[in-house]
Amino acid sequence: xxxxxxxxxxxxxxxxxxxxxxxxxxxxxxxxxxxxxxxxxxxxxxxxxxxxxxxxxxxxxxxxxxxxxxxxxxxxxxxxxxxxxxxxxxxxxxxxxxxxxxxxxxxxxxxxxxxxxxxxxxxxxxxxxxxxxxxxxxxxxxxxxxxxx
Amino acid sequence: xxxxxxxxxxxxxxxxxxxxxxxxxxxxxxxxxxxxxxxxxxxxxxxxxxxxxxxxxxxxxxxxxxxxxxxxxxxxxxxxxxxxxxxxxxxxxxxxxxxxxxxxxxxxxxxxxxxxxxxxxxxxxxxxxxxxxxxxxxxxxxxxxxxxxxxxxxxxxxxxxxxxxxxxxxxxxxxxxxxxxxxxxxxxxxxxxxxxxxxxxxxxxxxxxxxxxxxxxxxxxxxxxxxxxxxxxxxxxxxxxxxxxxxxxxxxxxxxxxxxxxxxxxxxxxxxxxxxxxxxxxxxxxxxxxxxxxxxxxxxxxxxxxxxxxxxxxxxxxxxxxxxxxxxxxxxxxxxxxxxxxxxxxxxxxxxxxxxxxxxxxxxxxxxxxxxxxxxxxxxxxxxxxxxxxxxxxxxxxxxxxxxxxxxxxxxxxxxxxxxxxxxxxxxxxxxxxxxxxxxxxxxxxxxxxxxxxxxxxxxxxxxxxxx
Numbered sequence: 001x002x003x004x005x006x007x008x009x010x011x012x013x014x015x016x017x018x019x020x021x022x023x024x025x026x027x028x029x030x031x032x033x034x035x036x037x038x039x040x041x042x043x044x045x046x047x048x049x050x051x052x053x054x055x056x057x058x059x060x061x062x063x064x065x066x067x068x069x070x071x072x073x074x075x076x077x078x079x080x081x082x083x084x085x086x087x088x089x090x091x092x093x094x095x096x097x098x099x100x101x102x103x104x105x106x107x108x109x110x111x112x113x114x115x116x117x118x119x120x121x122x123x124x125x126x127x128x129x130x131x132x133x134x135x136x137x138x139x140x141x142x143x144x145x146x147x148x149x
Numbered sequence: 150x151x152x153x154x155x156x157x158x159x160x161x162x163x164x165x166x167x168x169x170x171x172x173x174x175x176x177x178x179x180x181x182x183x184x185x186x187x188x189x190x191x192x193x194x195x196x197x198x199x200x201x202x203x204x205x206x207x208x209x210x211x212x213x214x215x216x217x218x219x220x221x222x223x224x225x226x227x228x229x230x231x232x233x234x235x236x237x238x239x240x241x242x243x244x245x246x247x248x249x250x251x252x253x254x255x256x257x258x259x260x261x262x263x264x265x266x267x268x269x270x271x272x273x274x275x276x277x278x279x280x281x282x283x284x285x286x287x288x289x290x291x292x293x294x295x296x297x298x299x300x301x302x303x304x305x306x307x308x309x310x311x312x313x314x315x316x317x318x319x320x321x322x323x324x325x326x327x328x329x330x331x332x333x334x335x336x337x338x339x340x341x342x343x344x345x346x347x348x349x350x351x352x353x354x355x356x357x358x359x360x361x362x363x364x365x366x367x368x369x370x371x372x373x374x375x376x377x378x379x380x381x382x383x384x385x386x387x388x389x390x391x392x393x394x395x396x397x398x399x400x401x402x403x404x405x406x407x408x409x410x411x412x413x414x415x416x417x418x419x420x421x422x423x424x425x426x427x428x429x430x431x432x433x434x435x436x437x438x439x440x441x442x443x444x445x446x447x448x449x450x451x452x453x454x455x456x457x458x459x460x461x462x463x464x465x466x467x468x469x470x471x472x473x474x475x476x477x478x479x480x481x482x483x484x485x486x487x488x489x490x491x492x493x494x495x496x497x498x499x500x501x502x503x504x505x506x507x508x509x510x511x512x513x514x515x516x517x518x519x520x521x522x523x524x525x526x527x528x529x530x531x532x533x534x535x536x537x538x539x540x541x542x543x544x545x546x547x548x549x550x551x552x553x554x555x556x557x558x559x560x561x562x563x564x565x566x567x568x569x570x571x572x573x574x575x576x577x578x579x580x581x582x583x584x585x586x587x588x589x590x591x592x593x594x595x596x597x598x599x600x601x602x603x604x605x606x607x608x609x610x611x612x613x614x615x616x617x
Contacts, residue, residue: 005179009186016187020194024202070200071349098293098347099275106289128209128279 058083062147063091064139071100074135078143085119085149088112088140094132103129111136120144164511167583171487171608177243185229188364192221195357196350213274216267217348223263224344227306227337228368230256235371236478245480247613254313261310264303295343302340305332324434334372341365376475380423384473387411391426391470392448401498401530402464403441403452406472412446414477417484418509419502419585419613422476424451424463431462439481439502441531443509452531454498481585481613483510488583488609492576493544494596496522496560496588497530502613503587504531507538514543520575521548522560522588547575553592560595572599579603586612 063077071094079087088111093104107129114123121141125133196217205211233240233253240249269283276286290296311317312329321329344361345351351358389408397403416422421439425432441452453464479485481502491512495503500521510517519539523529529550539546551562558566573579584600586593593612600610 002175002179002182005182006186008179009183012183013186013190016190016194017197020190020197021202024197024200027198070203096349096352098295098343100349102289102293103279128275 058147058149060147062143064141064143064146066092067135067138069094069131069135070096071104071131072096074104074132074139076136076139076143078140078147080147080149083149085116085144088115090136094135100132104132107132107136115140164513164516165483165486167486167488170484174243175608177239178248181240181244185226188229189222189225191360192225193218195360196221199350199352199355199357201350209274209278211274212270212277216270216274217350219263219270220267220344221350223260223267224340225364226256226260226263228364230260231333231337231368232371235368236375236475237371238375241478242480242484245485245613246478257310257313261306264306268299268303293343293347295346298339299343302336305336305339309333309336334369337365337368380473380475383414383475387414389449389472389474391466391468391472393468394464397452398527398530401452401454403450404463404466406449406451407447408449410446411444411449414444416440416444416449416477417482418443418505418507419482419485420477420479420505421481421502421613422449422451422474422478425473426463426466427471427473428462428466431466434462435475436463437478439479440477440505441501442505442534452498452501452504454530479613481587481611482506485611486583488581489516490578490582491517491585492579492582493517493519493585494522494572494588495520495586496592497524497528499587499589499593500531500535501587503585504535504538506585507535507542507544510542512542512544515545517542518545518576519547521546522562522592523548523550524552526550558595558599560592560599572596573603580605582609584610586610 059081061077061079064075066073066075068074073092074094075091077089077091078085079089090104090108093108094100095104107126110126111123111133115121117123121137121144123137196214201214201217204214230253233249233256236246236249244252272283272286272290275290276283279286279289281289291300309330309332312321312326318326345353345358351361387408387410389406389411392405392407395403395405418440421437424436424438425434426436436453438451438453440449442450483506491510493503493507503519507517507519519535521529521532521535523532529548532548536546538544549562549565551564553559554561554563554566556563556566557569558571561570576582576584579600580603584596584605586596586600588596597610597612601607
């Protein structure tokens with residue numbers, strides 16, 4: 001109950017927070033490297049029909065890589081008809097916590113519309129959902145690369 | 150009045166080292182304070198370790214992170230408040246129920262403001278990150294699963310805190326206020342889903358989630374065990390019933406309660422129980438009342454004055470009435486001592502815990518002195534018993550009868566105030582004494598203020614009030 005106990009408490013609290021900070025920064029910088037390294041294509045990217053000849057005549061479904069973020073993994077597949085992206089279907093969206101589910105559900109339709117319009121992964125980020133956007137577009141780019149369009 | 154043999158036999162035992170024992174108890178209090186700090190830091194730490202360090206880079210991220218941390222610390226405060234109100238025996242014995250409740254009260258408003266801030270700051274953070282404003286962000290936020298429940302929680306907590314503000318609380322009867330206070334359990338429980346489902350601090354199967362849920366189990370476990378299960382089991386086991394009533398003075402009645410194996414309750418003189426008399430008119434009231442003599446194995450005694458509605462109805466209960474109880478509680482006891490000497494200042498019906506305390510205390514001759522106050526000669530409740538005990542134990546007794554002086558020191562009677570009597574002139578050793586104070590709240594406050602003014606440290610002043 002004494003002032004001494006409050007001082008001791010405040011000091012110990014500061015130590016705990018500092019330790020958590022150090023631990024958080026070290027584990028998380030490791031975490032972000034894995035996020036980028038999963039960029040390399042993984043198993044699971046497959047197409048239902050193999051690309052035939054030149055890019056213009058490519059048709060089929062192409063699954064992008066799974067990109068992990070701190071709010072969960074993101075993976076999309078694209079449907080290509082005669083070299084054109086006709087649909088983008090999310091396989092998995094950021095899903096850690098109700099807030100990120102809400103954000104990814106908000107961002108996905110916007111991104112889909114933009115991508116279909118631009119026919120590329122070079123679209124504007126959805127504000128408020130940057131993690132989802134970045135991962136979505138990365139996975140999309142991988143799918144486009146695979147389709148060879 | 151028969152005096153029990155324990156009183157005499159304790160005379161031969163060497164009095165305890167109050168100063169040393171107090172230091173040990175004070176350490177428990179210190180540990181509790183430090184735990185509150187550390188647990189709050191751990192809550193923040195869970196967020197930082199779980200990736201929070203990476204979420205301070207941009208302004209919206211930083212604001213959102215601050216909002217999350219406010220919620221974590223606020224919730225930690227609420228859980229600490231539950232534990233403080235649970236009447237956990239080791240806390241009660243170390244710092245006393247009164248002080249535990251005082252800390253509980255002191256934490257109430259900060260906890261609520263932290264949680265309210267949590268909501269508002271997160272609204273701002275979310276709004277900034279999605280480019281809308283605070284108002285525009287409300288609808289999307291409410292749409293997150295489990296958020297409606299969280300809003301219910303903060304509203305309920307708001308009601309509880311509001312009814313506990315000193316100015317508002319007076320407008321409610323204890324029962325109404327207590328019923329409203331019980332809403333806290335609902336509020337705390339319905340706030341859990343959003344903590345687990347929104348955000349990623351307590352993701353499934355994480356150490357963070359396990360730790361957090363353990364805190365809830367501890368807090369609710371303590372409440373359940375000590376406020377519900379233990380009193381219930383104890384009430385059934387000891388089978389307490391009203392045995393007889395004895396009128397002590399006009400309007401003042403001693404109620405003798407009989408039961409079995411009452412010594413195993415290990416109650417001390419000066420402690421109180423919260424009583425519930427099972428008659429149709431009184432069962433829903435609970436009454437915190439001190440024992441007015443030391444318990445025997447088969448009998449307890451309380452003494453009440455017809456104060457309010459509640460006290461009046463219990464002074465008319467019939468012999469045989471079943472009595473449930475919670476307790477014993479409080480450190481207005483020999484074990485609560487902190488100093489070499491003892492000064493007791495008591496007025497009116499406040500005599501009851503002092504009567505039991507004096508009976509129970511292990512004292513050297515001359516260690517203790519006492520001032521008995523009464524407004525009128527009719528109010529000298531139990532003075533005969535107390536004076537007899539005082540003589541046996543070598544306690545110097547001063548008596549003072551007469552209404553409170555309108556001039557000078559208001560806790561004295563007119564004559565003493567005019568003669569310039571002070572607390573220090575009555576108790577020359579006051580500074581190295583424990584001051585045990587009991588009486589009407591306004592009167593106690595006056596004596597307490599004078600004691601403080603003499604430079605007595607807080608821990609030596611024991612003014613255990615039964616008001617809630």
